[in-house]
Amino acid sequence: MSMHLGRASALLAAALAAVASAPAQAALGGDVASVLRDQQSLQATHSVTPAANYDLYESITADGMRLREYVDRSGKVFGITWQGRRSPDVAALLGTHAARYLEEAHAQRGNHHVLTINDADLLLSVVRLPRGWRGQAYLPSAIPAGVNRAELK
């Protein structure tokens, strides 16, 4: 695991000790521990990059899938993005919001390549390209003050 030392490192170390062998849990809307569980289950290289109002946790798997989780100062995940040749574990990444994804997957039957959720409390798009995936989900009300949505790449 490669790690950029930053403000998050102490929090990270404590959380690592706490999660041990806990099962994969929600990241979006969850806590830092859930991010670390995601990272452990991915068997990826990791980094944490602090920004002014959040920390960016990035994981890159051996087969090139990149997952970014944006964690606010209270330790809550308010946004995630992913890209790669395969999809990440969408069920785990969305956590309590997975039910909403499932609902829209049923409602948007037949359209196999694009799924969008444009709710007041959840914004999400997933695209399945000919050879790859792109996805983004965030909780608009949880974006820290001063953070531009365009920063969440």
Add this chain to the structure above:
Amino acid sequence: MITRHTGVLRAASLALLVTLADCGGGGGGGLAGSNPMPGISVSSMSLSFGDQLTGTTAAQQTVTVTNTGTASLTISGVTITGSSASAFADSTQCSTVTVGNTCSIGVTFTPVALGAASATLSIASSAGSPTTVALSGSGSPAAGSNTLATIVDGGPPNTSVINILYATVTVCAPGSTTTCYPVDHVQVDTGSVGFRVLTGVLPNSVASALTPVTVAGGNALVECTQFVDGYSWGPIDVADLTMGGETAPGVRIQIIGDPTYANLVPAACSNMLSAENSVMQFGANGIIGVGNFLQDCGPDCYTDGSAYNSCSTTACTGYAATTDEQVPNPVGKLASDNNGVVIQLPPVPEAGAATLSGTLVLGIGTQSNNGLAAGATVYELEPNSGTFVTVFGGQTLSLSVADTGSNGYFFPNSSITPCGKTDPFYTFYCPASPVETSGTIQGYNGTVTPVKFTVTDPDATLMLTATAAPDLAGPLIGAETMETFDWGLPFFFGRTVYFAFQNSTVGTITGPSIAF
């Protein structure tokens, strides 16, 4: 009596013409005694080209321009305008026509899409207001053994989808021409690769006669296919596939939802949440992926269980399938006409169409009916991702696709109002008034074309029975991450779009490429 009347009428006409000339309205015929003036007449007010094979050029017709006036006629411009203007072309050497002489304007018709085409030829001259000639014709579908009829019709019974394109593909036991079943409502998808059929669609007599694929240890090769709306799980069998009048022998296909392995779905597959292992769940009886690649997964296929698996009757493990072991593009397995496909669909009125018929043509430039149309532009795709660039609203979206498997235009935009959460068209745009906009498609070979389209509120514009909707569009959240403009099925309405497979050459461009 007759002579007298004629004389009266002639006098009246003269009076009228004199009045017009006095008012400076000029331009009419040559009036004896007044200044010399040019006059114009054309041999026909309309040209009809009838039915013409889409992408080919009809025999030239001619409009003869005559100078009926008393001074030289100057032709300052000949233009073609209207909704199908690009299907017509004119050639003229007319510049000055002396009194009493004629000049010819040649007009050709090359339909770029199925269905009726009309435009207006305008001749601007020194004889006053432009003279117009109505142009009409109709693009007819390619016919022959290398064509499949396609339809947009709302899907198989008990499904309800919009803007999904289907065809019929016949599945046969390997080597058999009798142990066969024609599968209707197979979704035509240029955004994926491979033929897949839902379990239960094939009768047992055919399903049981297909050859299961095994890997080391006698295990079955079982695939997970993930789409955004769910995962489809099932084993790989070998079948002969008949598309139109052509048969691809020994093709690996996926039998989605086969009960033999139904309880062995790996977590890396089912994490896409929604099982799509039945016709109702999938929205089709099967899917024929005819995108630009020759295999569904390609080199370096991932092995975490979300793609290919080696399965015993009790357990599955992720399997590193070589490209030869993967489900192929079935068109690429034909003996000929195997270098690409052409999608032809007619235009759709704003209110939508209850059904829409089109054609899927096998091969590009391999037959008299599938040559690259005059005027079509080739856009080279990025060879690893199969995508092109769209510049839209100042955003450069480098992962753009032309995808029959997407049911609208999907793009990042924050100024068009999305439909509300309780709207039946939730996830689409519902602008208060039509939005006319455009995106610029750029190929990696440097070709650049702006493409206009319109976004309307589907609740306000579509008739209730519509299954094909031309102005349907929806948002993508987060341009910075998505980098995608998805030109879905509405883009194909009124167009002929070519998909050249990887490593095949169209014009001077080596695929993957698209052209339209």
